[in-house]
Amino acid sequence: MTISFDQLIEEVAVRVKANMEQTFEIEASGRHVHLSQEHIDILFGKNHKLLPTKYLSQPGQFAGKERVTLVGPKGVLHQVVVLGPARDKSQVEISFTDAQKLGVRAPLRLSGDTKGTPGIMIMVGNKHVILDEGLIVAKRHIHVKEQEAARLNVKDKEVVKVQVMSERPLIFDDVVVRVSPKFETFMHIDYDEANACGFKSGTKGRIIKKD
Known part of the structure; x- marks a missing residue:
């Protein structure tokens, strides 16, 4: 089945929106x-x-x-x-x-x-x-508010990869998820890691599930 250019653009837009809805802010500690x-x-x-x-x-x-x-x-x-x-x-x-x-x-x-x-x-x-x-x-980790665990498709103590969307994009492995109703959703990295990925305020990340 052949799809039109407009349909293709719409499909790409839907995928981009879905990906953005699964992002979260990263902070350097x-x-x-x-x-x-x-x-x-x-x-x-x-x-x-x-x-x-x-x-x-x-x-x-x-x-x-x-x-x-x-x-x-x-x-x-x-x-x-x-x-x-x-x-x-x-x-x-x-x-x-x-x-x-x-x-x-x-x-x-x-x-x-x-x-x-x-x-x-x-x-x-x-x-x-x-x-x-x-x-x-x-250890690098993500604080996840309990109500947002389903949006990110994660559970407490799960270990995931995180794609960092920055000027020096990279993928961090071995990231621990910590879920609690007392948290707000933010990933924390230290300054060594921040320098490696070209971190600046507002940098976003997206979870990549481990195989």
Whole structure:
């Protein structure tokens, strides 16, 4: 059956629309620290409350005014942002490039999965805490709002590929999907990955199902 040029254009438009409906925004996440209230008290004073300067895409999460220094065996990283609110357990998220500067071997983990990871010293002025564990390179992942899981055809803890639509398009493999009613739908990558794909604000991604 032969189709007309107009029908062909309409079919292409439908496919493009379907693909666009399955896209989501990508965000680049720089090095940062999550602190327990116990460690906040030690570094910033008793009963200190983190001061929000910017609210993030995930509900209730914010970048605080507070900054810390990370001290490793071979180097330091200054002015590292503290994210709030306070957590039950402190955690530090860096890139592989940061790990080289510090002289540490930080494993690739999902946030919260810190068992058996290296520790790090966190300093503010002459005050410091030493984590026994908690230093990771965050594994790339997609936060998916529960109501949007069907639109993206994904389920919690599924591992997918993501096609990045940027000036340097590429496909990221081994991307973990995290589904929750508490999330908004955004993919998170670190600055090493952002540089690799030519990331800029507003960059979109699309899931490619693994075989």
